[in-house]
Amino acid sequence: MTTLGNGIKKVGLAPNLKSGFYGQDIISVRQFTRENLEYIFAVADEMRAVVKRVGSTDLLKGHVLACVFYEPSTRTSSSFIAAMSRLGGSVIPINEVRFSSVTKGESLPDTIRTLESYADVIVLRHPEVGASQVAAEYARKPIINAGDGVGEHPTQALLDLYTIRTELGNLDGLHVAMVGDLRYGRTVHSLARLLCLYDVRMTFVAPELLRLPLDVLNDIRSCGRPVAESYSVQDAISDVDVLYVTRVQRERFADQAQYEAVKDFYVITPELMAEAKERMIVMHPLPRVNEISYSLDNDPRAAYFRQMENGMYIRMALLAAVLGKA
Amino acid sequence: MTTLGNGIKKVGLAPNLKSGFYGQDIISVRQFTRENLEYIFAVADEMRAVVKRVGSTDLLKGHVLACVFYEPSTRTSSSFIAAMSRLGGSVIPINEVRFSSVTKGESLPDTIRTLESYADVIVLRHPEVGASQVAAEYARKPIINAGDGVGEHPTQALLDLYTIRTELGNLDGLHVAMVGDLRYGRTVHSLARLLCLYDVRMTFVAPELLRLPLDVLNDIRSCGRPVAESYSVQDAISDVDVLYVTRVQRERFADQAQYEAVKDFYVITPELMAEAKERMIVMHPLPRVNEISYSLDNDPRAAYFRQMENGMYIRMALLAAVLGKA
Amino acid sequence: MTTLGNGIKKVGLAPNLKSGFYGQDIISVRQFTRENLEYIFAVADEMRAVVKRVGSTDLLKGHVLACVFYEPSTRTSSSFIAAMSRLGGSVIPINEVRFSSVTKGESLPDTIRTLESYADVIVLRHPEVGASQVAAEYARKPIINAGDGVGEHPTQALLDLYTIRTELGNLDGLHVAMVGDLRYGRTVHSLARLLCLYDVRMTFVAPELLRLPLDVLNDIRSCGRPVAESYSVQDAISDVDVLYVTRVQRERFADQAQYEAVKDFYVITPELMAEAKERMIVMHPLPRVNEISYSLDNDPRAAYFRQMENGMYIRMALLAAVLGKA
Numbered sequence: 001m002t003t004l005g006n007g008i009k010k011v012g013l014a015p016n017l018k019s020g021f022y023g024q025d026i027i028s029v030r031q032f033t034r035e036n037l038e039y040i041f042a043v044a045d046e047m048r049a050v051v052k053r054v055g056s057t058d059l060l061k062g063h064v065l066a067c068v069f070y071e072p073s074t075r076t077s078s079s080f081i082a083a084m085s086r087l088g089g090s091v092i093p094i095n096e097v098r099f100s101s102v103t104k105g106e107s108l109p110d111t112i113r114t115l116e117s118y119a120d121v122i123v124l125r126h127p128e129v130g131a132s133q134v135a136a137e138y139a140r141k142p143i144i145n146a147g148d149g150v151g152e153h154p155t156q157a158l159l160d161l162y163t164i165r166t167e168l169g170n171l172d173g174l175h176v177a178m179v180g181d182l183r184y185g186r187t188v189h190s191l192a193r194l195l196c197l198y199d200v201r202m203t204f205v206a207p208e209l210l211r212l213p214l215d216v217l218n219d220i221r222s223c224g225r226p227v228a229e230s231y232s233v234q235d236a237i238s239d240v241d242v243l244y245v246t247r248v249q250r251e252r253f254a255d256q257a258q259y260e261a262v263k264d265f266y267v268i269t270p271e272l273m274a275e276a277k278e279r280m281i282v283m284h285p286l287p288r289v290n291e292i293s294y295s296l297d298n299d300p301r302a303a304y305f306r307q308m309e310n311g312m313y314i315r316m317a318l319l320a321a322v323l324g325k326a
Numbered sequence: 327m328t329t330l331g332n333g334i335k336k337v338g339l340a341p342n343l344k345s346g347f348y349g350q351d352i353i354s355v356r357q358f359t360r361e362n363l364e365y366i367f368a369v370a371d372e373m374r375a376v377v378k379r380v381g382s383t384d385l386l387k388g389h390v391l392a393c394v395f396y397e398p399s400t401r402t403s404s405s406f407i408a409a410m411s412r413l414g415g416s417v418i419p420i421n422e423v424r425f426s427s428v429t430k431g432e433s434l435p436d437t438i439r440t441l442e443s444y445a446d447v448i449v450l451r452h453p454e455v456g457a458s459q460v461a462a463e464y465a466r467k468p469i470i471n472a473g474d475g476v477g478e479h480p481t482q483a484l485l486d487l488y489t490i491r492t493e494l495g496n497l498d499g500l501h502v503a504m505v506g507d508l509r510y511g512r513t514v515h516s517l518a519r520l521l522c523l524y525d526v527r528m529t530f531v532a533p534e535l536l537r538l539p540l541d542v543l544n545d546i547r548s549c550g551r552p553v554a555e556s557y558s559v560q561d562a563i564s565d566v567d568v569l570y571v572t573r574v575q576r577e578r579f580a581d582q583a584q585y586e587a588v589k590d591f592y593v594i595t596p597e598l599m600a601e602a603k604e605r606m607i608v609m610h611p612l613p614r615v616n617e618i619s620y621s622l623d624n625d626p627r628a629a630y631f632r633q634m635e636n637g638m639y640i641r642m643a644l645l646a647a648v649l650g651k652a
Numbered sequence: 653m654t655t656l657g658n659g660i661k662k663v664g665l666a667p668n669l670k671s672g673f674y675g676q677d678i679i680s681v682r683q684f685t686r687e688n689l690e691y692i693f694a695v696a697d698e699m700r701a702v703v704k705r706v707g708s709t710d711l712l713k714g715h716v717l718a719c720v721f722y723e724p725s726t727r728t729s730s731s732f733i734a735a736m737s738r739l740g741g742s743v744i745p746i747n748e749v750r751f752s753s754v755t756k757g758e759s760l761p762d763t764i765r766t767l768e769s770y771a772d773v774i775v776l777r778h779p780e781v782g783a784s785q786v787a788a789e790y791a792r793k794p795i796i797n798a799g800d801g802v803g804e805h806p807t808q809a810l811l812d813l814y815t816i817r818t819e820l821g822n823l824d825g826l827h828v829a830m831v832g833d834l835r836y837g838r839t840v841h842s843l844a845r846l847l848c849l850y851d852v853r854m855t856f857v858a859p860e861l862l863r864l865p866l867d868v869l870n871d872i873r874s875c876g877r878p879v880a881e882s883y884s885v886q887d888a889i890s891d892v893d894v895l896y897v898t899r900v901q902r903e904r905f906a907d908q909a910q911y912e913a914v915k916d917f918y919v920i921t922p923e924l925m926a927e928a929k930e931r932m933i934v935m936h937p938l939p940r941v942n943e944i945s946y947s948l949d950n951d952p953r954a955a956y957f958r959q960m961e962n963g964m965y966i967r968m969a970l971l972a973a974v975l976g977k978a
Contacts, residue, residue: 118734407742407770613758
């Protein structure tokens with residue numbers, strides 16, 4: 001960590017991870033190089049092997065994680081708690097921030113500086129964009145961003161990428177289609193940026209109202225990767241290696257007729273899957289509502305629950321890495 | 327676990343435990359035979375001995391329990407957390423389900439399948455009858471029912487039975503009276519069904535409005551056990567070995583005069599206890615309001631706090647058993 | 653613990669700790685002698701050394717702490733959870749008491765007697781004065797008071813005193829000024845009472861409306877320590893060794909003009925600190941709002957975040973001591 005004077009880290013973007021993960025913050029997917037990713041994936045592979053064989057390790061015995069959630073997310077907080085537990089460490093779960101010091105008017109930096117006096121690493125979920133970056137500027141201990149509003153959710157993007165690599169064996173050469181709400185879905189934006197590091201073709205499938213924002217699209221184009229846009233998942237299904245589905249919410253449409261007109265284009269059914277390749281995967285960050293039929297769950301190509309499990313291995317890898325124990 | 331195809335367990339009632347507990351769900355008291363009970367009680371005895379001697383074991387070191395409570399129950403969740411901790415394992419406490427994925431519309435099966443990707447065993451409390459059975463049908467990891475609405479709460483019934491056996495040395499030959507709200511009290515229904523496995527005489531003491539439902543009464547009668555019903559605990563007190571008390575709630579009575587007329591029949595006082603045997607016990611699932619006088623707490627026959635402690639040993643035994651470590 | 657008959661402890665004030673901490677309740681600062689304090693501080697020093705060197709110990713392996721918060725306090729509960737974790741023990745975190753048994757009408761003694769059947773020690777935060785004392789009267793396991801309304805918060809006072817000793821090397825001979833809301837601040841009352849055990853000069857700086865209550869003032873005077881009162885922190889700043897700041901809340905003033913007239917006297921700025929000694933410290937129990945400028949945080953005399961960290965070491969020391977492992 002670059003520190004400024006009396007333990008305050010330098011204000012600015014989180015640094016890239018070229019010099020390794022020890023003591024670093026995990027704030028944005030922009031910090032990662034291909035080498036960083038390969039390293040974290042290799043550690044995640046080892047974590048999976050350990051969990052499958054003996055359930056847990058003592059790698060982080062004696063270490064304490066403060067898991068600070070300003071908004072609820074059972075999935076993400078459970079995944080981090082499980083990860084820390086399986087590494088032999090302890091967790092301070094703080095899910096009730098709205099009832100506590102914060103309601104007494106305490107600033108995020110003061111909350112973070114208090115918690116880092118108890119813990120070795122802090123996982124932060126916050127409704128405001130940039131909250132993790134602010135926390136990281138004040139903290140001397142590593143901060144891991146577990147979602148900051150419509151900003152980033154880098155550990156989700158890492159687990160998504162890790163799932164593709166684990167399921168299909170590689171990343172270069174793939175065709176990845178992202179489907180649904182591409183406008184507001186930070187998950188999709190972060191994953192698309194990470195995929196730019198690989199020789200991947202991307203197709204973005206969304207209704208007009210929910211198309212990928214132009215700045216994200218331009219960023220991806222500027223990496224030199226082939227990019228297409230489409231209204232219809234039917235058009236793309238037969239060619240893709242990865243179908244990454246997100247929810248199209250009725251509430252996004254002012255005109256309900258418009259919603260009715262498009263909604264069936266974005267529900268993944270066994271009929272649709274009949275046109276897909278034998279060797280491909282369907283992913284979803286969950287929770288789903290009805291954009292993937294439950295009847296698909298037994299299809300071996302349905303990778304979304306394996307994707308959840310991968311989240312634990314990736315978070316184990318990140319925790320071990322930033323604490324210098326990977 | 328009987329599984330159907332791709333990791334989905336067979337839809338239907340939870341199987342009996344004749345082939346042992348390893349990998350099994352604990353959904354209903356109907357799964358248990360006398361042999362199962364004796365086995366679990368023997369393991370609970372060992373757990374008690376370990377806790378008294380050294381506080382905890384490392385039996386479940388490296389194992390993770392997801393404790394999922396869709397409605398609050400400090401008593402039950404604390405008991406499971408203590409049980410898992412004293413077995414050396416870790417806990418993901420999920421008490422805030424109403425604030426999380428579920429409010430985003432996620433189904434119970436999806437929540438369960440996500441959590442089982444992080445945990446080794448799931449304890450589930452849910453306000454709807456049958457929720458645990460549904461969870462068990464989808465889960466590959468063991469589900470333990472910690473109460474499903476007015477349905478079952480099997481670990482409560484097991485700890486009740488274990489308390490009787492521990493306090494009085496045996497179960498056969500006893501006279502057990504259950505007092506209070508026998509209509510809505512799932513605790514009473516489950517315990518009565520378990521007692522059918524033993525040579526026990528049962529007396530059900532309740533006001534007319536809160537009598538034991540006929541189907542439960544008939545089930546017990548069909549086991550061939552002697553059964554009596556009464557309005558008055560005074561009539562039964564001198565003969566019983568176990569007095570199992572539950573709360574008679576004012577709100578159950580549309581006519582308050584009716585409540586006033588009966589309420590004093592269902593409060594256990596030192597005066598009433600003067601007519602009871604020397605060697606008998608008073609039980610209560612807690613929380614109590616005023617149906618047992620505080621002045622009774624120092625009576626050695628008041629077993630309700632020891633009953634609480636037994637809950638931890640029974641849950642230690644169940645967790646160890648379903649994870650194959652008992 | 654003095655017990656009365658069937659496991660009920662004797663009703664009355666918590667005993668002094670002359671015979672040691674093992675099995676004792678920590679309810680009030682009035683229990684402590686100088687010798688007790690030196691002992692706890694020495695253990696806290698050891699705890700700090702262990703944490704700095706290896707992060708944690710196995711001293712309380714197998715022990716379970718029930719952390720029962722009837723009102724939220726992220727800071728205090730996190731500190732106790734971290735303390736127990738770094739001692740190798742486990743925690744049952746109960747933050748949702750308002751949603752659970754208590755809302756069903758359960759009494760505090762019943763809740764405590766239930767939880768002590770699962771745990772080895774109970775930390776209790778409760779909005780009512782005397783709650784911890786009541787809990788201690790019923791519990792057979794040690795109770796640690798983590799704040800009872802406007803009553804006491806002894807572990808806060810201990811960590812405050814420990815911070816002064818750690819930062820300045822000694823306690824005798826110091827001049828301690830307490831600033832802000834001295835009327836309602838239990839933190840200030842408890843610390844002042846503890847300071848009476850040492851040869852300390854105290855100055856109490858507050859607006860008229862928020863002066864130290866006469867009974868506390870008289871208690872301190874009766875110890876024979878020099879005491880002064882003042883309206884102005886400016887008058888005291890150049891002479892003090894410890895400036896203990898608390899918040900002056902606008903809401904305490906019926907007449908807002910009165911608040912506006914005094915508020916700037918109670919904000920600690922770099923300009924004010926220019927008049928303070930080189931070797932002195934500024935403390936605050938946190939959370940702060942704006943009574944200490946953020947621009948002071950990098951001043952080496954700003955001790956409030958180190959004060960937080962000390963809270964963990966003091967709580968580790970107390971937990972180990974009451975469980976007989978210090």
